[in-house]
Amino acid sequence: MIEIKNLHKTYGSGPKAVTALKGIDLSIEQGMYGLLGPNGAGKTTLMRILAGIVHASAGSVWVNGNDMKTDQGRRQVKAQLGYLPQELGLYPDLTARQFVDYMAILKGVDDPQLRKKRVQAVLEMVSLLDVADRKIKGYSGGMKRRVGIAQALVNNPRILIVDEPTAGLDPEERIRFRNLLVELAAKRFVLLSTHIVGDIGQTCRNMTVLSKGEVRYQGNPAELTQLAKDHVWTITSPDGAKPNAGLTIVSMQHMPEGVNYRVVGADVGRYPQAVQEQPSLEDGYVWLMK
Amino acid sequence: MSRLNYTFQAFQKDHFWLPVAVMGLFMLITLLMTGDRQYSVVRAFLGFTLPLLAGGLSAYTFLEDSALELQFATKRPAWKMIAERLGLVLFVIVFVSLTFQLFxxxxxxxxSPLGNVFQRQLVWFVPCLTTLVLGGAVSLMARNSNGGMAAVGGLWIIQILLRGWFAREPVWRNVLLFYGVMDPLGQPRILNQITLTVFSLLLLVAAHTLLKKQERYI
Structure with missing residues (x-):
């Protein structure tokens, strides 16, 4: 169980101080949990606090019974942690196998036989076995991301924190990785932070939307979707003119009869041709953030 | 052992070649010199150049790590990271120094003008230890590797230029990095070496305290 109460985080002090989190309250059960929000919402700061890298300015964070305020608590959490940061740095002169092996050593997987098995298994999970002995500097962006995923899993973590894990992956890899996360979540805490609304909708039972350091929504993706009920429309504009400022355009498509705009908004009175649509999770998110 | 091997391969391999190249240069210069001049070159390398190399390398050993956030997310305590990183730089410096002395x-x-075998090791080891820890600690304090290098380089240049004044002042000579090599058999060198060692230990404690504040570096 992860318990966060009245969590505040401020970077710096005085007039230059930046508040990243303002009184966050969260309770996260085992399983897959999604964290959604725009850039600068505080997602990465929250992930780093849960990973024991950043200290909270105020409030309390308990992870699996460990108080993250104490050195001892942070060390205990790190011992059971798999972490994939948003800005992933690797060592280009090592091979994927060496890198994952190195991370396993740092994570305390001391038995060489066990380590060898784990490294082999995670490289297979992320489909890097055939190139595992090539230096990382020759890898594509997606392959590097998969090395990052492999290192996060190598110690068979109880808590998995992944920040934008599918960035740079091709659609097939993305689906495979999403499924892998769901499998892992059966016996673990998996925290997924992402900009990609679809990734959360497909995988998470519960989620939180953060904005400007505050919780804007807590619940399940289906309820978030329902927030936009009766507020999603398709408007066809023969001359291509965009719907007015009160509506948020979610998508647009050029058709022979004009431009189809999918919009989210309260009032479409000016557009009698508007056709009501079933909301998606993305619509729910857009409606929430309006 | 594999951990040190990986740490070395991952981002300290380049650190090895610079001191080796400088050592090669000094070997060449020694070969070209004769008589007392050869001893002067040896003194310049061991007593003056090695401390600058040690400090310079250590300034870049912590923060120029592309996977620093991943390293911080492991349970490894800060003191182990310090021991590993500074230890590797020290190992390279010791290797270079002993190879040069063998040559x-x-x-x-x-x-023999530098004293017995033990005394002549202290002549270079103590100032190297000081600059090594100084470079690492200041880079952490400044959250910038160049800051660490600037501190080491600045101190080195000031002390080189004012070494005569430092050596004459009974108090200030205790913090002169080069006092040991300037007066290798004199009694005051002992207090100088003790002072520099204590200073190094204090900086080591500071570096440890700083490295525990991981969020400063990501």
């Missing part, structure tokens, strides 16, 4: 012995240059 000098083979050339037949006498190092």
């Amino acid at each position: 000098i012995q083979l050339l037949g240059v006498s190092l």
Whole structure:
């Protein structure tokens, strides 16, 4: 169980101080949990606090019974942690196998036989076995991301924190990785932070939307979707003119009869041709953030 | 052992070649010199150049790590990271120094003006230890590797230029990095070496305290 109460985080002090989190309250059960929000919402700061890298300015964070305020608590959490940061740095002169092996050593997987098995298994999970002995500097962006995923899993973590894990992956890899996360979540805490609304909708039972350091929504993706009920429309504009400022355009498509705009908004009175649509999770998110 | 091997391969391999190249240069210069001049080159390398190399390398050993956030997410305590990183730089410096001394012995240059075998090791080891920890600690304090290098380089240049004044002042000579090599057999060198060692230990404690504040570096 992860318990966060009245969590505040401020970077710096005085007039230059930046508040990243303002009184966050969260309770996260085992399983897959999604964290959604725009850039600068505080997602990465929250992930780093849960990973024991950043200290909270105020409030309390308990992870699996460990108080993250104490050195001892942070060390205990790190011992059971798999972490994939948003800005992933690797060592280009090592091979994927060496890198994952190195991370396993740092994570305390001391038995060489066990380590060898784990490294082999995670490289297979992320489909890097055939190139595992090539230096990382020759890898594509997606392959590097998969090395990052492999290192996060190598110690068979109880808590998995992944920040934008599918960035740079091709659609097939993305689906495979999403499924892998769901499998892992059966016996673990998996925290997924992402900009990609679809990734959360497909995988998470519960989620939180953060904005400007505050919780804007807590619940399940289906309820978030329902927030936009009766507020999603398709408007066809023969001359291509965009719907007015009160509506948020979610998508647009050029058709022979004009431009189809999918919009989210309260009032479409000016557009009698508007056709009501079933909301998606993305619509729910857009409606929430309006 | 594999951990140190990986740490070395991952981002400290380049650190090895710079001191080796400088050592090669000094070996060449020694070969080209004769008589007392050979001893002067040896003194310049061991007592003056090695401390600058040690400090310079250590300034870049913590923050120029592309996977620093991943390293911080492991349970490894800060003191282990410090021991590993500074230890590797020290290992390279010790290797270079001993190789150079072996070469000098083979050339037949006498190092006896620097004292007995133990004393002549202290002449370079103590100032190297000081600059090594200084470079690492200041880079952490400034959250910038160049800051660490600037501190080491600045101190080195000031002390080189004012070494005569430092050596004459009974108090200030205790913090002169080069006092040991300037007066290798004099009694005051002992207090100088003790002071520099204590200073290094204090900086080591500071570096440890700073490295525990991981969020400063990501």
